[in-house]
Every structure is written in C-alpha cells, then in structure tokens.
Amino acid sequence: WHTKPRMPASAVDEFEPPTELEVQVLGHLLGNLSSAALLLLGWLTFQLWRDYISTILAAFIVSQAMRRMRERMVSDVRSLRAPSEAPLLRRVGGASLRHAWACPPLLLLAVVVPLLLLADYTSWGWVGTACASAVAVVVVPVWLLDRRLLSYTALLSDESLVTLALVGLVSLVACVSLVLLLHSLVDLALLL
Secondary structure: OOOOOOOOHHHHHHOOOOOHHHHHHHHHHHHHHHHHHHHHHHHHHHHHHHHHHHHHHHHHHHHHHHHHHHHHHHHHHHHHOOOOOOOHHHHHHHHHHHHHHHOOHHHHHHHHHHHHHHHHHOOHHHHHHHHHHHHHHHHHHHHHOHHHHHOOOOOOOHHHHHHHHHHHHHHHHHHHHHHHHHHHHHHHHHHO
16 A cells, blocks of 8 residues: 655645745845846946947037028928929029028038138139139039939938938038148148
8 A cells, every 4th residue: 555645744834925025025136136237238338339429429419400401401402393493593592691691600610611721731713713613513513404403302302312412511521621630630740
C-alpha cells in the first residue's frame, strides 16, 4: 500500500497570498525601477544626441523666424499661379520690396554683410557686375518660362516651391559666408 505522503504544515503556510503591505512594497519597488529605467533611457538619448542639440535648436529658431515670411511667400505664389493675373515680372518688383521690408533684420544683414566684405577684396564695379549677372540669370528664365514655370502645380506644390527657394537663398548666403571666412583665415595665416 502506497499512501500519498502528507505535506508538512510549514509547506502549506509558504503559499499564503501576499499581504497588503507586501503588495504595496512590490508596487513601490517596481515603480522606482521603471522610473530609473526611464531616466537611464533619457540620459542615454541625451548622450546620443548631445553633439546635435545646438544644430537642432538653431534650426528651430531659424524656422520660427522665417515662418511668417514663408507664409507670405506661399500666398504670393498662389496668387501668381492664378491664370487671370498679370505676367510675373510686372509684379515681382513690388512683391520683392514688400518681402524685403517684412524680412527679419538678421537675414537682411546676412545678405548685405557678404556684399560689403566682398567689396574689400575687389572693386564695387565687379560686385555690381556680379549682382547684375545674378539678376539676369534669374530674370531671363522667369521671363521666358513665365506661365509654364508656374503651371507645374502637379509636380511641385506652392509650399515646396517656396521651401526650395528659401533653402536656396540660405545655402547661397552660407556658401558666400564660408568663402569669405576661408579667405579671412588665409589672410590671418599670412599675417602670422
């Protein structure tokens, strides 16, 4: 006869449900561990992005400064695409002056300073010729492709067109500033 062995009384006592205090302690411990894990994840994310934070903040500040100008430019492009409007070159003069006065002063300074610095390296005649050539390079294609250029709404939205124009302007200013900075560094090196 094999009988089933009886469990000692102490083994039955081990499987009692946890008390309210134990549940609270366990909840508190898990809460602290999850908070520590989230803090660690935040710290590691900061360490990963530390080198890029200044660039991200600068991009955010520039985007906020240029938001109103971009909205105005988008509304002007929409009005230019209307088929009942006058040719583009007739309206560009007034619109460009209106945008120049509405432009943030820092951006206007960023456009004017490279011209003044460029005048130190060459004569005003060359600067004027370069500016006139740049205007001609922009005006002639716009004059030739006035209605065709503005009828490509299926390929390029108004917002994308304005964004491309602003990115091109900022890139041009950055390139000119970089060239002038490099020339200044070369002059400084020659002085030493």
